Amino acid sequence: MPNPRGRSMATGAAALVIAGLVLVPVQMTRSVLSAAEPIMLGEVGPLSPPGGYADGQLMKDAAILATDEINKAGGVLGRPVAVSYQDTRGLPEEGTAAAERLTAQEHVSAIFGEFHSSVFLAEMEVVHKTGTPILAVDVWANKITAKGYPEVFRLAPCQALIATQYGDWIAAAGFKNVVVLYEKTDGGQSHRDVLLAVLDKHGIKYDVIGADLDQKEFTAQIERLKTHNPPYDFFATAFSEAGLYALVNQAHTLGFAPTAKTGMYNSGGPATTPTFWQNVGENGKYLITEVPGLPKSGWNYKTRAFVAAFKQRFKSPPTPQAMESYDAEYVLVDAIRRAGNTNPKAIIHALEQTNWLGTRGTTTFATDRDPDWHYHQFVTAPVHLIEFDRVGQTPDDAVVIWPRNVATTKSVYLRPMQ
8 A cells, every 4th residue: 555655735724645646644534534435437348258367357356455545534525435346348339339338327537447448449439429538447459549539548568568578588589480370350350560670580480270269178289380391489378368268278288388398478368467377386387477567676655565455455465467557547537636626628638747656657648649659648657577487486586588688687588398
């Protein structure tokens, strides 16, 4: 939980500075807040199948924690904050329905969240019509910000920032013959497109396979990959669903990857959730994945406070997606405070001026359009690659392998023994 960093006097009373927001002490405002109409926000994300509901629940937990902290410290503009949570199930049509409920029925001041690019792309069409600001939490397709909608901001890194790192790392690690398996969604296709361009730049050979979002049987595909000539030395996968568990189990059990002959990464999220090790066990050792946040060595005081508060309340460590969700609510509240009201255009203008220190560093949003995905993107959103070398490792304790300026090992790649 963020700690007070200072005090200032206003009308004879102290105003606490918490998480970068100037707020009135609880004991002075509890009765006022209880009587005031809350400022309504909406959070969207998968809370049930077929979407990535494990990540969605952790994102919701983080938002609950943020809401409680904000209200305990006095709310914003003299009003409490309330959040309406919408289960979008990983389905674009559910995202559309959720965005319509939040804007037309609940009249929220702003929306944040989402874990699936395809769903967010549906949601942003709704808010573009209503003019409601929306902050993307963990969706990576480049075209989300490339569309240039003034209502849309992104706190997460995009594929131009993520897949580029993977491609550069593959080249640095010396892999020569790659097979790419991606989920046939907007996020998976965006990852594929960026990655292939980087592999082309480095002169690395590759083959590409698409898979359905809900696929859980990969045995036949993996058996074919094992017999390919020349042999593949790296298996690059992009799966954001629980299907990753089946993919990792089958790839390793069948002796394909991660092995001494063939490395493996997955981009998309499931490998950073607590349920990953429960589902894959030993098969997950030496898998590489990304963390859209600061490496542990670079945590600031807000990161450490949030991790401690989340662990205490929910009895498990937060994921990178939880940190993004937590920061997102604070970023919106900070913008509302600076706007001085809940007018959507005023909030959008304030978001463009954001310079807020959170658990993932200082958040700012670009306003240029060169390249097109820059617009309203947190361009310096942190992301690094990790490799698990022990069963049960949390992302924070895994080996950081890329970029090299934050790496925790001299090796670019930890090759399995067998």
